[in-house]
Amino acid sequence: MDCLFCKIINKEVPSDIVYEDDEVLAFKDIHPAAPVHVLVIPKKHISALTELQKEDEALIGKIYTCINEVAKKVGVFESGYRVIVNCGKDGCQEVKHLHFHLLGGKKLGEKIVE
Secondary structure, eight states: OOHHHHHHHSSSSOOOOEESSSSSEEEEEESSSSSSEEEESSOOOOOOOOOGGGGHHEEEHHHHHHHHHHHHHHHHHTTTTEEEEOOOOTOOOSSSOEEEEEEEESSSSSSSSO
């Protein structure tokens, strides 16, 4: 498989890991869109939000719990943060592995798209 995030999970590509357990990995984005920009991903390869299956429900719930833990670790839990999931070409999904962008560290604009 030629998936960048799977290579990060397998430690074939270096990353700045913020959180890791058996099912979830979180690491700093190399092109941050905010002072805090962390990607939270399932270790199971799911190519996009549209590919979720019934058996993935518990994993997705766990990811959101992990996002809160990551927000605490990176210091944005109290001040607030945004979570974004891009899906497909028109949603600007660049890596075909489901990932959640945790953005914070400053007051974010009210609009995501101008």
